[in-house]
Amino acid sequence: MNVYFLVEGKRCERKLYPSWLAYAVPHLRRVSALSQVVADNYFLVSGEGYPSILGDHLPNAIKDVETVGVFDYLVVVLDAEEQSVAERRGEVQRAVQRSRTRLRSARLEILVQNRCLETWLLGNRRMFVRQAGSQELRRYIAHYDVHVHDPEQMPAFQGFSTHAQFHLAYLKAIFGERSMVYSKNNPGHAADASYFEQLRHRVQECPGHLATFASFVSLCERLVPPVRQPRCWV
Amino acid sequence: MRIERFAYHNKALEWELCPVDFSDLTLLVGVSGVGKTQILRALLVVQSIAEGKARNGVCWDITFTTEEGVRFGWKGEYENKEHFAEPEFEILEEERSATREKPKILTESLTREGDSIVERKQDEILLRGKPTPKLTPHRSVLNLLSQEDDVAPACRAFRRILDSRQEVRYYSPMELSSFERLLARYDTLEKIQESDLHTHLKLALVYRSQRPVFEKIRERFIEIFPHVTDIKVEPRKDEDAPYFVSQFPIISIQERGVSRWIDQWRISSGMLRTILHISEMYLWPTGTVILIDEFEDSLGVNCIGVLTEDLLQQNRNLQFIITSHHPYIINNIGPKYWKLVRRERGRVFTLDASSLGLSGSSHEAFLQLINNDKYREGIETK
Numbered sequence: 001m002n003v004y005f006l007v008e009g010k011r012c013e014r015k016l017y018p019s020w021l022a023y024a025v026p027h028l029r030r031v032s033a034l035s036q037v038v039a040d041n042y043f044l045v046s047g048e049g050y051p052s053i054l055g056d057h058l059p060n061a062i063k064d065v066e067t068v069g070v071f072d073y074l075v076v077v078l079d080a081e082e083q084s085v086a087e088r089r090g091e092v093q094r095a096v097q098r099s100r101t102r103l104r105s106a107r108l109e110i111l112v113q114n115r116c117l118e119t120w121l122l123g124n125r126r127m128f129v130r131q132a133g134s135q136e137l138r139r140y141i142a143h144y145d146v147h148v149h150d151p152e153q154m155p156a157f158q159g160f161s162t163h164a165q166f167h168l169a170y171l172k173a174i175f176g177e178r179s180m181v182y183s184k185n186n187p188g189h190a191a192d193a194s195y196f197e198q199l200r201h202r203v204q205e206c207p208g209h210l211a212t213f214a215s216f217v218s219l220c221e222r223l224v225p226p227v228r229q230p231r232c233w234v
Numbered sequence: 235m236r237i238e239r240f241a242y243h244n245k246a247l248e249w250e251l252c253p254v255d256f257s258d259l260t261l262l263v264g265v266s267g268v269g270k271t272q273i274l275r276a277l278l279v280v281q282s283i284a285e286g287k288a289r290n291g292v293c294w295d296i297t298f299t300t301e302e303g304v305r306f307g308w309k310g311e312y313e314n315k316e317h318f319a320e321p322e323f324e325i326l327e328e329e330r331s332a333t334r335e336k337p338k339i340l341t342e343s344l345t346r347e348g349d350s351i352v353e354r355k356q357d358e359i360l361l362r363g364k365p366t367p368k369l370t371p372h373r374s375v376l377n378l379l380s381q382e383d384d385v386a387p388a389c390r391a392f393r394r395i396l397d398s399r400q401e402v403r404y405y406s407p408m409e410l411s412s413f414e415r416l417l418a419r420y421d422t423l424e425k426i427q428e429s430d431l432h433t434h435l436k437l438a439l440v441y442r443s444q445r446p447v448f449e450k451i452r453e454r455f456i457e458i459f460p461h462v463t464d465i466k467v468e469p470r471k472d473e474d475a476p477y478f479v480s481q482f483p484i485i486s487i488q489e490r491g492v493s494r495w496i497d498q499w500r501i502s503s504g505m506l507r508t509i510l511h512i513s514e515m516y517l518w519p520t521g522t523v524i525l526i527d528e529f530e531d532s533l534g535v536n537c538i539g540v541l542t543e544d545l546l547q548q549n550r551n552l553q554f555i556i557t558s559h560h561p562y563i564i565n566n567i568g569p570k571y572w573k574l575v576r577r578e579r580g581r582v583f584t585l586d587a588s589s590l591g592l593s594g595s596s597h598e599a600f601l602q603l604i605n606n607d608k609y610r611e612g613i614e615t616k
Binding site: 014032033034035043044045046047048050056057060061063064067 | 561591592593594595596597598601604605606607
């Protein structure tokens with residue numbers, strides 16, 4: 001099975017996804033050139049936050065997928081930001097329809113991070129600090145306790161122009177509380193398998209929480225080949 | 235001059251550039267901090283050595299071809315004096331010579347088409363195998379022997395390296411009488427091109443004496459900025475302007491629907507850079523090496539494309555070595571001209587795009603570049 005990932009990317013996706021995939025789908029190996037795609041490989045292109053994932057990068061990705069012809073999935077990863085998940089999905093579907101090259105040989109998977117990657121990362125209960133030392137974090141928790149409530153449903157916070165900016169600040173405050181640093185360039189502990197495992201645990205523990213992260217977990221499960229039953233010779 | 239290959243080592247700063255090959259257009263790409271700007275600065279340091287300046291701890295090795303097609307190899311090494319301040323920190327050149335001993339050249343050699351012209355070791359200089367009289371150890375042979383027939387073309391070649399950013403920053407008022415003297419001295423386009431004058435001054439001279447060339451520059455500028463109706467390079471006539479300003483020709487533009495001329499202090503920095511870049515194309519002689527750091531700086535979408543085209547299509551045998559982070563520039567100049575700059579501690583080296591293992595995908599070149607690990611992990615400090 002081969003997978004083509006196109007991530008909108010504001011720097012951290014290209015670090016987190018390969019780390020998480022190495023843990024969740026270990027048989028899938030990353031390649032850096034399309035010519036290296038053979039079997040059980042994935043190729044990841046990040047838009048690095050430069051605009052036009054839908055205008056330019058997606059049509060180019062479809063072209064790649066059809067030219068190479070051996071991909072099973074084209075996975076488009078992007079943030080919901082201020083839109084709903086349905087709206088973002090609709091945008092991607094319309095962009096795929098607009099593309100001059102038809103997507104025929106691979107299945108499209110749209111993975112919307114609601115609202116952004118940091119929103120998912122807020123779901124790690126092990127990282128959460130109930131008795132926050134910093135006033136900043138106490139204010140955030142008073143506004144919305146991500147330990148109890150679903151981070152994807154967190155309302156905006158005064159003083160931040162977007163949800164994503166607030167979620168990043170909240171996450172940084174949590175990391176700071178543990179004397180750790182999170183940045184988009186260096187996600188640190190968030191890239192570890194144990195972090196991914198904690199998020200997966202949250203999804204199992206609290207059904208309905210981190211619904212878009214759950215879609216990613218579900219995709220990973222589909223990418224894992226079924227275990228072959230040993231044949232019994234009588 | 236065409237710089238073919240360049241290697242450099244500043245022992246005092248522990249900064250080394252491994253040999254890099256340049257083509258007619260070289261676009262240095264790489265993440266911030268890898269040393270793109272330092273490569274341009276190193277070329278300017280070597281130019282200053284050719285002009286007779288002493289540069290502490292510097293080793294250089296440069297291969298270049300002159301306008302006449304003669305290939306030279308020039309290399310040398312300065313001693314490394316401890317705690318010797320960089321010239322940038324000295325206010326006056328005389329201060330240095332008055333108070334401290336300049337660094338000495340330890341070795342130096344100049345070859346012409348592979349034949350040895352000058353060999354220098356410590357205090358001995360051999361010119362075509364014969365010892366010269368004792369000469370100062372602080373200055374390069376390119377400067378000391380600049381009148382020798384075999385050395386002169388190499389020495390002249392270094393006058394053809396232009397630091398474009400300095401040209402944009404330049405402004406030096408002068409008396410009108412001095413300007414008139416320049417006008418009399420540089421009375422042909424060739425003389426203006428061959429002079430070492432700043433681009434701004436050259437533009438002022440062609441405005442007065444070489445109108446057909448000025449018209450070409452003007453037309454090209456108005457093509458990019460159609461709302462501009464005219465450019466002039468004249469002293470300001472305002473009575474309230476300070477004396478020195480009122481005497482020196484300054485660049486002014488007139489815009490459609492605006493009666494008052496806009497002088498160079500109020501022209502947008504992108505527009506001013508555009509005027510000067512266009513002027514460089516016309517007012518520097520063939521064979522000039524033009525160094526442009528952060529080519530995109532101040533340039534809007536309305537001029538960045540045209541100026542990039544000009545770089546690719548120039549036919550005046552100019553050599554450009556530029557740096558950029560801009561997607562438009564990197565995409566349009568294309569991988570063929572890229573040199574990816576990487577750094578391992580103080581050691582800088584470059585890679586051709588062909589050795590990057592770009593993904594071979596349909597994505598634009600810039601996106602492939604920024605997704606490449608060799609680009610992203612351009613600084614190795616372990």
